[in-house]
Amino acid sequence: MSFVPTLCVGCWRVQLASLAEARDARLTCKACDAPCRIAPGRSYSAAEQEGFMELSGIVAEARLTPREARGYGGEAERALWSSIYVPLLERLSVRMPGLLPHQIAAGKNTVAQRSIVTTLKTVCDALATAPTGSAQYPIAALATRARATRQ
Numbered sequence: 001m002s003f004v005p006t007l008c009v010g011c012w013r014v015q016l017a018s019l020a021e022a023r024d025a026r027l028t029c030k031a032c033d034a035p036c037r038i039a040p041g042r043s044y045s046a047a048e049q050e051g052f053m054e055l056s057g058i059v060a061e062a063r064l065t066p067r068e069a070r071g072y073g074g075e076a077e078r079a080l081w082s083s084i085y086v087p088l089l090e091r092l093s094v095r096m097p098g099l100l101p102h103q104i105a106a107g108k109n110t111v112a113q114r115s116i117v118t119t120l121k122t123v124c125d126a127l128a129t130a131p132t133g134s135a136q137y138p139i140a141a142l143a144t145r146a147r148a149t150r151q
């Protein structure tokens, strides 16, 4: 079974939905029950689902602004082109400390590094499409209350 990335319009979490679920027009978020829409990106296998959800959760905790999400999506794309992942992973681990164990686990394994960067790109690209009044506010805060970021 394959899964496609979706973006919740309520809590802005990026989740995977099976193709059967994705065909359902009433696709809803597993966390908050709000409607979800399909996000661009490749499809994932059942074996990749757990890793995807974990990385997506780490990004959600970091409450990126749409501008950050767009920036990181672009940097991830460049890293995938150049096949040099460590500098980006190191920088992202500072902004999103939850990534550190993943970066350490990947070590010098470029296949593992590439897999992390690919998933982060999918999550960031999806978050970058979140409609918002201001690129300055964290995406997740829209569901609760707007909060200024340190920028």
Ligand SMILES: [Zn+2]
Pocket (backbone or CB within 6 Å): 008, 009, 010, 011, 012, 013, 029, 030, 031, 032, 033, 034
């Ligand atoms: Zn949600």
